[in-house]
Structure formats: structure tokens, C-alpha cells
Amino acid sequence: MIREIVQVGDPVLREKCKPVTRFDDELFRLLDDMKDTLKDAEGAGLAAPQVGVPVRAVQVDVEEGFFEFINPVIVSQKGEQSGPEGCLSVRGKAGVVVRPEKVKIVFQDRRGDKYSLVARGFFARAVCHELDHLDGVLYTDKATDVHDVDD
Ligand code: CO
Numbered sequence: 001m002i003r004e005i006v007q008v009g010d011p012v013l014r015e016k017c018k019p020v021t022r023f024d025d026e027l028f029r030l031l032d033d034m035k036d037t038l039k040d041a042e043g044a045g046l047a048a049p050q051v052g053v054p055v056r057a058v059q060v061d062v063e064e065g066f067f068e069f070i071n072p073v074i075v076s077q078k079g080e081q082s083g084p085e086g087c088l089s090v091r092g093k094a095g096v097v098v099r100p101e102k103v104k105i106v107f108q109d110r111r112g113d114k115y116s117l118v119a120r121g122f123f124a125r126a127v128c129h130e131l132d133h134l135d136g137v138l139y140t141d142k143a144t145d146v147h148d149v150d151d
Contacts, residue, residue, distance in 0.1 A: 001032075001033045001036055002033070002036050002037050002040050003033050003034070003036075003037050003051040003052070004051070004052075005037060005041060005046075005050055005051065005088050005089060006049070006050055006051065006052050006089055007089055007090075007091065008089055008090045008138065008140070010052075012049050012052050012054055013049055013050070013089055013133070013136065013138065014136040015049060015054040015136050016054075016134075016135055016136055017047075017048065017049055017054040017055050017056045017133075017134040017135070017136075018054060018055050018056065019055070019056050019071050020055050020056055020057055020070050020071055020108070023070075023108075023110060023111055023112040027057070027070075027110060028110060030048060030051075030053055030055075030057065031057065031059070031068055031110055033051065034046050034048065034051055034057075034059055035059060035066070037051060038059055038061055038088075039061070041088050043061070043088045044060065044061055044062055044122075044126045045058060045059060045060040045061065045062075045126045045127075045129060045130040046058065046059050046088060046130070047059075047130045047131075047133030047134060048134075049133055049134070049136075050088060050089050050133060056070065056071045056072070056134045057069070057070050057071075058072065058130035058131065058133065058134065059130075060123070060126045060127060060130055062122060062123045062126055063122070063123070064119075064123050067117075068109060068110055069105065069107040069108075069127070069130075069131075070107060070108040070109065070110060070112075071107060071108050072105050072106070072107035072127075072131055072134075073105060073106050073107070074103050074104070074105050074127075074128070074131060075104050075105065075106055075116070076103070076104045077100035077102065077103045077104070078100060078101060078102040078103075079100060079101030079102055080098055080099070080100065080101055081098070081099055081100070081101045081121065081124070081125065082096060082097070082098045082099075083096065083097070083099075083122075083125060084096055084097075085097045085125065085129060085139045085143065086139075086149070087129070087138060087139055087140075089138070090138060090139070090140055091151055092148055092149060092150075092151055093140065093146055093147065093148060093149065094146070094147060094149045095139065095140060095143025095144060095145055095146035095147065096143055096144050096145050097125075097129075097139050097142050097143045097144075098142070099124060099125045099128045099129075100124055100128065101120060101121065101124060102118065102119070102120045102124055103118070103119055103124045103127055103128060104116060104117070104118045104119075105117055105119070105127060105131075
């Protein structure tokens with residue numbers, strides 16, 4: 001089910017999100033709805049607070065595939081890249097953000113199993129952008145040259 005994407009100005013986007021502790025039907029419903037919402041919006045990623053639920057769960061949809069990261073943590077990072085970003089919660093804007101070129105994260109899947117993963121390039125950028133959402137950070141806090149674009 002497609003949920004409404006919260007827009008900048010809503011305080012939920014500025015919350016420090018809580019860890020997911022129950023890997024239950026409620027989480028599955030949230031994640032399934034987030035996936036429907038992300039696909040519908042044709043975005044590269046979505047974090048739970050963007051649908052109004054301040055818990056540590058994100059999804060990333062990139063060339064490498066569709067990923068769900070529950071309770072993700074960046075454990076190492078390397079290099080630097082600079083590139084354009086937008087956000088489904090900041091409609092009609094884009095800006096340039098410096099991110100690590102490569103990040104290693106640890107996370108859980110929707111059943112609570114633990115994994116680690118290395119992301120590079122745009123994938124790493126998307127991961128960093130989504131993880132920032134879990135700490136109430138928007139890319140516009142870090143971007144230079146935020147400007148209007150056509151959605
Ligand atoms: Co975003």
C-alpha cells in the first residue's frame with residue numbers, strides 16, 4: 001500500500017529514530033508499504049521516517065538491486081565523491097553533496113538476521129543519504145548549491 005511521503009518541515013524528519021526491536025508483521029507491513037511507496041515515487045531510496053515512522057529501517061533501490069537495511073550502521077568508509085542529490089521529502093530541489101566513495105555497513109534483514117555489505121559509488125551515496133534520515137539529517141543540511149528542479 002502506498003503511503004504518503006512526509007515533506008520537509010514535518011518534525012518526524014528531524015527525529016533520532018529508534019532501533020527496530022520486533023521483527024514482526026507490523027515491520028513487514030511497514031517495509032512492504034515503503035517498497036510500494038518507493039517504487040511509485042521512482043526514488044533511489046526511502047527511510048521509515050519519510051512515511052512518518054521514526055524507526056531505523058531504510059530501503060535502497062539502485063543498479064545493484066533492491067535492499068532493505070534494518071538497524072544499519074556504517075562501520076568503515078573510504079574516499080570521497082561529490083555529486084547531485086535529491087530527496088522524496090524535499091520535492092523540487094537538488095544539491096551537490098560530498099559523500100564517501102565506499103562504505104561498509106552492518107545491518108539486519110526483516111527477519112533480524114545480521115549481515116554486512118560494501119557499497120561503492122552511487123550505491124554508497126544512496127546508503128549514506130538514507131542512513132542520515134535515521135538521525136534526522138537531510139541532504140540539504142550538507143549540500144552546496146541547493147536549487148529548484150523539475151520533478
Ligand atoms: Co531523502
